[in-house]
Amino acid sequence: MSKRRVPYNVILLSVDAVAKPDADSFLNLPSFKYFTERGCFTDNVETVYPTITYPIHSSAITGKYPCNHGIAHNEPWQPDVNDKMRKWHWAVKDIGTRTLWHAAAEKKLSVASLLWPVSGKAGGIINWDFPEVLPLPGEIPVIKMMQYASKLWLAKTEILYSKHRAGMKRCDLDDYMALLCEKLIAGRNFPDLLTVHFADTDDTRHNEGVGTEADRAAILRMDRRVGRLIDAVKKRGIEDRTVFVVMSDHGQQNVTEGYIPLDSTLCGAGIGRAQSVGLGAFIYPEDEEKAFSFLTAHKDELHIKYILTREDLKKIHAPADVHLAVQAEQGYGYVDRNCECDHLGDHGFGLEALEARTLLWLAGGPFNKGMRFGGARIVDIAPTIADILGLSMPDCDGRVLTETYKTTIN
Numbered sequence: 001m002s003k004r005r006v007p008y009n010v011i012l013l014s015v016d017a018v019a020k021p022d023a024d025s026f027l028n029l030p031s032f033k034y035f036t037e038r039g040c041f042t043d044n045v046e047t048v049y050p051t052i053t054y055p056i057h058s059s060a061i062t063g064k065y066p067c068n069h070g071i072a073h074n075e076p077w078q079p080d081v082n083d084k085m086r087k088w089h090w091a092v093k094d095i096g097t098r099t100l101w102h103a104a105a106e107k108k109l110s111v112a113s114l115l116w117p118v119s120g121k122a123g124g125i126i127n128w129d130f131p132e133v134l135p136l137p138g139e140i141p142v143i144k145m146m147q148y149a150s151k152l153w154l155a156k157t158e159i160l161y162s163k164h165r166a167g168m169k170r171c172d173l174d175d176y177m178a179l180l181c182e183k184l185i186a187g188r189n190f191p192d193l194l195t196v197h198f199a200d201t202d203d204t205r206h207n208e209g210v211g212t213e214a215d216r217a218a219i220l221r222m223d224r225r226v227g228r229l230i231d232a233v234k235k236r237g238i239e240d241r242t243v244f245v246v247m248s249d250h251g252q253q254n255v256t257e258g259y260i261p262l263d264s265t266l267c268g269a270g271i272g273r274a275q276s277v278g279l280g281a282f283i284y285p286e287d288e289e290k291a292f293s294f295l296t297a298h299k300d301e302l303h304i305k306y307i308l309t310r311e312d313l314k315k316i317h318a319p320a321d322v323h324l325a326v327q328a329e330q331g332y333g334y335v336d337r338n339c340e341c342d343h344l345g346d347h348g349f350g351l352e353a354l355e356a357r358t359l360l361w362l363a364g365g366p367f368n369k370g371m372r373f374g375g376a377r378i379v380d381i382a383p384t385i386a387d388i389l390g391l392s393m394p395d396c397d398g399r400v401l402t403e404t405y406k407t408t409i410n
């Protein structure tokens with residue numbers, strides 16, 4: 001084995017779209033039990049606003065709130081582009097600050113990242129990069145991927161393993177990521193830092209709703225994938241030095257009443273535009289005061305639970321260019337102009353929702369065994385991993401979760 005520079009290697013694993021209401025079922029899953037027994041667990045992690053995937057994952061990987069990392073939404077705002085044709089934040093340069101990957105690369109640690117949001121075109125930072133990139137209609141997935149991934153490695157994996165990829169649905173891609181994780185872990189130079197994002201549960205909940213048979217099946221599939229990673233670590237003989245940080249980003253709620261065309265309504269009334277975040281929306285007004293009055297006057301018919309003013313948004317570290325926002329009443333969501341949404345489950349709820357309390361396991365290495373702790377924030381994840389790997393991330397909004405350590409490691 002090659003000479004290691006750090007005492008631990010870290011696997012940061014993100015399970016999309018599960019949260020506090022799912023804690024009991026996850027604690028009883030055979031593979032997740034491994035983390036619970038081996039480490040610390042909380043179901044009380046404060047996620048960030050907006051409660052959508054890319055801002056949250058960017059906070060996890062930078063240790064900063066959206067106001068400081070600049071990823072406001074999954075997509076840059078493209079108000080007049082059909083939602084099927086919109087670009088997302090696929091390249092790491094979209095994040096306006098240093099990430100854990102940068103800090104690891106500076107210390108010459110080896111880094112792999114699989115389907116992690118906003119991780120594309122990360123040459124020189126991520127050694128093995130298979131970023132989350134969605135081909136737009138008419139684009140060929142592998143060619144699109146070649147522009148964003150680690151090209152040589154991608155070409156090699158496509159030749160060797162793509163026959164094992166059952167299809168391009170998210171559950172198939174997640175299975176394929178589990179296979180690539182196994183191969184990376186089994187390799188002679190396994191990564192010092194591996195970040196991997198599984199989103200089968202998110203996809204299934206959007207399409208089928210929360211608490212359905214399909215949802216339960218997706219959770220079991222997730223457990224099997226996680227089990228494959230654990231087995232790969234055991235097989236490679238690196239169980240003692242492997243730290244698992246397992247996070248979730250947000251839960252989902254069922255959309256029982258449907259989606260309100262808020263953007264069209266604001267547009268029609270000459271108030272401005274809205275950008276849906278699922279169960280809420282950012283408002284880009286012509287005039288802030290006028291928009292506030294309009295939203296207040298039409299609160300009932302637009303099914304607005306509450307309005308977030310510039311001051312409210314500042315307090316929750318919202319993206320800097322969002323000055324007005326709304327949250328929908330339970331069961332409702334918002335849809336952009338000329339777009340349709342038939343999701344049965346969604347997120348984008350306010351931070352007060354139980355589904356905005358997410359799950360975190362910190363297992364192996366310096367962490368206490370079998371401990372429950374009171375809570376954390378998504379922004380605490382990067383500084384804690386940086387501390388374990390001896391990396392420098394001095395400007396994080398989060399802190400090192402030292403209360404979970406069994407001994408001082410520095």
Ligand SMILES: [Zn+2]
Binds near residue numbers: 249
């Ligand atoms: Zn998500």
